[in-house]
Amino acid sequence: MRLLLTTARGIEDIAKAEISALLDKLGVPFRVEEKPLGVEGRLLAEVDEAFYTDEKGRKRELSVSTYLNERSRLLHRVIVEISSERFEGIGEEKPEKALQRIEDFVKELPVERFVKVSESFAVRSFRKGEHKITSVDVARTVGKAIFERLESFGSPKVNLDHPAVIFRAELIGDVFFLGIDTTGDSSLHKRPWRVYDHPAHLKASIANALIELANLDGGPFMDPFCGSGTIPIELALRGYTGSITCLEKFRKHLTGAKMNALSAGVFDKIEFILGDATRLSEHFKSVDFAVSNLPYGLKIGRKSAIPRLYMDFFGELAKVLEKRGVFITTEKRAIEKAIEENGFEIKHHRLIGHGGLMVHAYVIE
Ligand SMILES: C[S@@+](CC[C@H](N)C(=O)[O-])C[C@H]1O[C@@H](n2cnc3c(N)ncnc32)[C@H](O)[C@@H]1O
Numbered sequence: 001m002r003l004l005l006t007t008a009r010g011i012e013d014i015a016k017a018e019i020s021a022l023l024d025k026l027g028v029p030f031r032v033e034e035k036p037l038g039v040e041g042r043l044l045a046e047v048d049e050a051f052y053t054d055e056k057g058r059k060r061e062l063s064v065s066t067y068l069n070e071r072s073r074l075l076h077r078v079i080v081e082i083s084s085e086r087f088e089g090i091g092e093e094k095p096e097k098a099l100q101r102i103e104d105f106v107k108e109l110p111v112e113r114f115v116k117v118s119e120s121f122a123v124r125s126f127r128k129g130e131h132k133i134t135s136v137d138v139a140r141t142v143g144k145a146i147f148e149r150l151e152s153f154g155s156p157k158v159n160l161d162h163p164a165v166i167f168r169a170e171l172i173g174d175v176f177f178l179g180i181d182t183t184g185d186s187s188l189h190k191r192p193w194r195v196y197d198h199p200a201h202l203k204a205s206i207a208n209a210l211i212e213l214a215n216l217d218g219g220p221f222m223d224p225f226c227g228s229g230t231i232p233i234e235l236a237l238r239g240y241t242g243s244i245t246c247l248e249k250f251r252k253h254l255t256g257a258k259m260n261a262l263s264a265g266v267f268d269k270i271e272f273i274l275g276d277a278t279r280l281s282e283h284f285k286s287v288d289f290a291v292s293n294l295p296y297g298l299k300i301g302r303k304s305a306i307p308r309l310y311m312d313f314f315g316e317l318a319k320v321l322e323k324r325g326v327f328i329t330t331e332k333r334a335i336e337k338a339i340e341e342n343g344f345e346i347k348h349h350r351l352i353g354h355g356g357l358m359v360h361a362y363v364i365e
Contacts, residue, residue, distance in 0.1 A: 002046050002081040003065060004179050007074055008189075009041040009353030010361075011209040015074040016043055018212075022071055026050040026062065037086055037175045041353060044081070065182040073208040073234065076187045079168050079179035083109050090174050091130045098133050099141045102171075106145035106178060114180050115165045117154035121146065122163035124181065129173040142169040142178065191234075193264035196256030198228035202293040206328070206352055207231045210291050211238070213348065213363050214326045218242045219288030224277035224313070225249075229257030229270070231291050236266035245271045247283060278309060280316035288322045294329040306331050310338035318342045328352065328361045339364050 007015040012034040023030040028048040036044035050062040065078045072078075085105060090098050115121050123146065125139035143158065146167060150156035168181040189203040207230045216235075219242050223231045226246035236244055246261075248254040254274050261267040275283050295309065310331070315338075317325065325344070329335050339346060339362065348363035 001049070001064060002044060003068070004036070004079040004081045004084070004177055005043040005045060005068070005075050006077040006079070007041055007043065008076070008203060008206050008209070010351050010358070011074060011206065012041065012043055014209045014212050015072075015205075018072060018074050018208075019043065019045060019068065022068065023047060023064075026064070026067070037084060039172050039175050039177075042172075042177075044084075069183055069188065072188065073238070074205045076189050076205060077168070077181060077183040078188075079177070079181050079183075080114065081177065081179045082111065082114060082167075084175065084177045087174050087176055090171070090176075091132075093132065095133045095137065098131065099137055102138065102169075102176060103141050103145045105176070106142050106169075107149050109149075109178065111146050111149055111167070112153050115150070115167075117150055117156055119164040120157040120159035120162075121165040121167060122158060122160045123167045123169055124185070126168070126170045127172070129171070131171065133171075135171075138169050138171050142167065191264075193233065193260055194228070195263045196228050196253075196259045198230075198253055198256060200293075200296065201228050202230045202328070203354060204230055204234055206354055207234045207293075208238075209352065210293075210326045210328060210361065211235055213361065214289050214291050214324055216240065216242070216289055217323075219323060220286075221245070221289045221291070222247060222284065222287050223292045224280060224290055224317075225292045225294055226257055227253050227293065229260050229272075231293065232257070232270045233261050233264050233266055235291075236261070236269040237264060240269075242288075243271065244269060245273060245284075245287070247273045247275050247277060247280075249274070249276050278312035278316060280313070281319045284320045286320050286322055288324075290317060290321055290325040290327075292325075292327055294327055294331070294335065296330045307334040307337065310334045311341065314338040314342040314344065318344065323365070325364045326361065327364070328354075328359050330357060330359050332360050335360065335362065 030047040033044045123143040125135040127135040166181040170177040189205040222245040224247045232246040344364040351358040
């Protein structure tokens with residue numbers, strides 16, 4: 001089976017390590033490729049059939065897609081791949097020609113192997129890059145091709161609201177993917193525990209990537225700008241045994257973080273502190289690790305507020321941080337200046353896609 005896996009751009013290597021560790025446990029041959037056909041935010045996993053023994057001792061096939069949907073902390077979607085193809089030059093083509101190419105391609109695919117004709121289906125689409133066609137055009141064209149192909153096997157049923165089977169068609173640059181979306185309409189990064197929605201919350205998948213980058217060893221951990229608690233909650237859900245602190249300046253967000261932690265079942269694993277990260281040393285004597293999604297400044301009035309805030313925060317961090325920090329922000333100049341002027345060293349830097357932007361992530365010691 002070939003699975004097309006989606007995640008945030010820039011964390012494919014971390015997702016690959018996670019997926020490889022999960023598939024290793026199944027004891028079957030597999031291969032995971034990052035950025036298939038050069039597409040960012042995607043992985044392709046080729047996995048042999050896996051089996052388990054049920055309570056009556058019978059050998060049963062294990063659904064690898066369900067297994068990954070339930071266990072992965074970094075993936076957004078698990079898609080059973082039907083086909084992937086590069087359509088050279090599709091971006092420049094006139095809409096009718098581009099759509100005809102997609103239709104001709106899809107109608108030759110054995111979609112009947114993936115959906116019973118008695119089951120309702122819908123096509124969801126995703127498009128990124130320069131094209132003269134829209135994602136709605138793609139969904140309509142692919143839906144028509146699938147419908148017409150299934151008609152030779154019976155009477156296909158389309159249900160756009162509550163389909164039994166979701167086909168996912170993606171056109172990213174000149175690469176086209178078609179598969180069965182086993183995740184459903186809600187991406188895995190939208191965690192069921194989230195009852196308080198912070199306006200600038202971090203995707204849970206990225207929170208887990210930052211946690212991986214921090215290479216934690218069980219020592220005391222804090223998120224000094226914890227907002228709705230995404231990073232501390234995800235860390236607690238991983239079964240972290242060290243202390244976890246969530247510090248936030250605004251009561252409304254801290255209350256939201258507590259509500260989220262309650263909903264996630266990890267309220268008693270996290271210490272919540274209402275406080276100012278620019279006065280960190282008043283709250284902590286020492287902490288081994290700090291991982292945080294810094295304020296980006298959109299909500300802060302004055303332009304100079306961000307460099308000042310970062311300078312004050314990293315000055316305080318230098319007094320308490322023992323091991324390692326991981327920070328993510330759009331404000332490259334301000335963070336690099338604050339890191340360097342406060343005696344920290346940048347050990348790693350990468351760009352991560354978050355909400356349409358590429359944000360900067362730093363590992364510092
Ligand atoms: C980008 S948000 C963090 C979002 C969080 N990662 C989440 O997923 O909900 C930054 C947070 O820092 C808080 N903040 C701003 N200035 C602060 C300060 N001086 N001390 C502590 N928190 C502060 C903001 O209220 C905001 O909730």
